[in-house]
Amino acid sequence: MDKALLALIKISRTVGKNGQLTQGGSGNTSVKMAPDQVEGGKFMFIKASGTAIGDMSAKKGWRRMRLGKVRGIIEDKKLSKLSSKKREAQIARRLLAACSDNTKGNYRPSIESNLHSFLDKCVIHLHPTAVGAFINSKNGKTELQKLFAMEKFPLLWVPYANPGYGLAKKLLVLCRRYEKKYGRLPQIVFLQKHGLLISAATEKEAIGLVSITIERCKKKLSMPAVKKDKKPDAKTIKAVKLIIKDVFSRNMGKNEQVHFYNNKIISIFANYADTKRLLQSGPLEPGEIVYCNGPAVWLEETEKNQIADVLKKQIKKRGKSPAAFLVKKVGLFVIGTAKSASVVRQVVSSSLFVRYNAQKFGGISALTKAEQNFIYNCGA
Ligand SMILES: [Zn+2]
Structure with a gap:
């Protein structure tokens, strides 16, 4: 099995086991391959829609995509002229067409594939509860910047954008700006009113960054103290x-x-x-x-x-x-x-x-x- 696919399965099962990270099996993961000598080009393995993230195996739950094709979608200026309904439908079609593997049936790659394509080798995208308290609060950005102030490279905050094209385009612009300024891609990305994106060069580092981020956020959170009431009849x-x-x-x-x-x-x-x-x-x-x-x-x-x-x-x-x-x-x-x-x-x-x-x-x-x-x- 390809090393990148093996890494993807490992990442997906690790985060999938943790219910706090993936409500209802949501979230998606990807790992990019080194340029393929035989097929000539760069590929990305990514979670497919329709299966829970923790259920991924060598046989199911993923797609292999041509990275150049995925990246090309959002860079296509013609898309911005379409109505949002037509545009999202076209993006979904083009994402499916960018798949290159032996998967039978209509398993779509994640609709968030575009986001993954701009980031580092291993990407984990989740909607964790612990992160929600920050990305859904008025001062969340400032609070997160304080929490992650000791990081060598700062976190990236992405203001809310409509899911799909809007978000992908915004992330692309912000990643390019970040790269120019810091000479590397961001590792910890908070998507306002949406979720968390982690990207790293290795699967171990990516999984580690997820844990660090969640633990750091959780320390600031609590539950209300409520008097124990009798059970409802x-x-x-x-x-x-x-x-x-x-x-x-x-x-x-x-x-x-x-x-x-x-x-x-x-x-x-x-x-x-x-x-x-x-x-x-x-x-x-x-x-x-x-x-x-x-x-x-x-x-x-x-x-x-x-x-x-x-x-x-x-x-x-x-x-x-x-x-x-x-x-x-x-x-x-x-x-x-x-x-x-x-x-x-x-x-x-x-x-x-x-x-x-x-x-x-x-x-x-x-x-x-x-x-x-x-x-x-x-x-x-
Ligand atoms: Zn999402």
């Missing part, structure tokens, strides 16, 4: 499930399952006095829209008419039903299949923790209306 849980199921099917014209969660973090925020206010800020990052149709909806009462009113209002506002409801002193209710609900639970838990901690750094910085609309219209 089974009767209430069952009743709320039925109400949500019923209101959903009446308003959306289809039946869905409703799941209940009350793990440690959910229970803390269901009982925390200020959760209502925390959830009033809009979606923090694209994933909160893509997976949950916006932040969890806070419910103070479990009475049928009240739940129906809130749900109807949200459907009207967002055009879709929100996926998650956090009920005061009870827990989290999620609409969807067992698999999708489990991802929603992870996104909601992470978002609550981020919202609480962002207050220490000047307050929550959520997606603007225009940024939200791009995700609602284009997907991410």
